[in-house]
């Protein structure tokens with residue numbers, strides 16, 4: 001095979017055994033890689049109903065057939081497992097040299113099973129695989145861990161690790177690499193922690209097999225040039241995703257005070273221009289020529305890598321109005337291995353619960369010092385932090401008193417940084433994302449505010465599905481960054497061309513988006529249904545707050561979502577996907593997507609409509 005290595009490395013931490021599994025071209029073409037591989041492996045291999053933090057869960061790292069090749073933003077890998085936060089399918093992607101080295105070591109994916117008897121880390125150098133003691137690393141931050149492992153294995157090694165949050169099984173612990181690149185929002189870091197696995201170190205020295213290297217080289221150079229000469233490039237280089245703070249505030253979608261409002265009085269103090277005044281350098285994923293990791297020096301004098309999501313969630317959403325302070329909270333979260341989006345959401349919830357008298361000795365809006373202490377308490381599960389480490393869904397279930405209405409999550413995953421009181425299309429995107437309320441799969445909000453913003457139309461459903469196919473399907477399976485396309489208009493047509501040059505196979509864009517995307521979505525939905533033993537529409541609903549409490553500030557004051565109309569959107573969505581009115585894919589849909597065996601297995605748990 002070209003493009004793919006055709007090999008998956010399986011490591012069992014309980015037995016200490018490693019083995020290589022070959023796979024064929026049919027599997028490769030059907031699932032491509034990344035999320036496609038991860039979803040299929042977890043569907044095939046996980047016993048339904050297992051505890052996500054038990055040795056029975058499996059950690060999958062999966063790259064795509066372009067990963068590690070020169071080409072824009074092709075240095076990422078997917079990390080996936082059954083999520084301890086949601087109980088469903090969970091994944092995320094990380095831009096890291098570990099992705100490049102994993103592929104160059106000869107593997108397209110790695111499956112980690114079992115549990116090491118003592119803290120351990122994996123060292124993978126081509127065919128050499130060892131499980132090493134991490135007892136000296138346990139308790140260290142992700143930054144410290146990576147530094148120590150680089151001292152041992154060399155500056156060029158690709159490393160992913162967890163911090164104290166993953167070790168202490170915080171339900172939204174992430175995996176971190178290169179001091180700021182993090183992934184696995186639905187607690188994939190906690191899955192690593194539950195396996196006593198502190199880190200994975202990769203060193204790969206092999207050439208990747210390319211079908212037409214001359215054509216590939218020409219194409220990739222053309223891609224870099226296209227990105228560099230795009231109209232928005234120079235402003236992107238200045239602000240990156242941080243330009244979105246101003247945009248979100250102007251459009252009343254900047255999460256403020258636990259998503260009560262969409263505007264923040266002090267947004268200027270945390271926006272892209274504030275960033276420019278503090279910025280010292282840029283960082284990013286391997287092979288990227290539009291690096292978006294803007295590094296500032298925080299008020300403690302340390303480097304912190306900022307982007308829109310972490311600044312909105314640890315800034316406006318919790319009332320912290322100074323970028324230098326937000327940067328401290330952000331760095332702390334990266335060091336401890338906590339997801340910044342869920343963290344800002346949980347702290348915002350705790351602040352509101354304090355205001356409402358549900359939490360004694362809680363935390364006040366905008367109290368930076370208390371937030372800083374609380375972040376440590378969450379990572380080490382101390383006091384109130386122990387409760388908040390469970391995520392807003394479980395915390396609200398414990399507190400009761402109607403707090404479930406303003407617990408901002410879908411399927412247990414905390415909502416990322418867009419308020420949806422006035423954007424039903426984006427609310428639908430959050431509601432139907434395959435991992436819970438994450439923006440990654442269908443960021444339709446920019447298109448939506450420019451068009452029929454408050455409308456509940458079929459066109460919105462179609463746009464959500466179109467984006468889910470491109471972003472949640474093609475980009476997640478290739479594990480290629482979506483930002484060149486969505487931010488700078490990089491043409492999608494390049495991806496089938498790059499794939500053809502790398503693998504020798506012709507794929508149409510339609511095959512990579514609609515066919516592949518729908519297949520992956522149906523497979524992941526099947527995973528959720530099997531875990532829950534059924535499905536109903538309530539799982540695909542955004543938080544009640546957006547339907548019940550209107551905005552009180554700004555040009556959209558008085559506005560909220562309409563529940564009846566949203567329900568109609570959801571029905572259109574199900575029908576367009578070939579799913580029934582419960583949200584379960586029809587048997588004919590599974591068959592059309594080449595997933596007949598998935599339908600047969602699922603029928604053991606739930607009846608399928610024809």
Ligand code: SF4
Nearest residue numbers: 073284285288292481
């Ligand atoms: S644009 Fe940002 S997230 Fe995307 S590949 Fe480049 S550095 Fe990574």
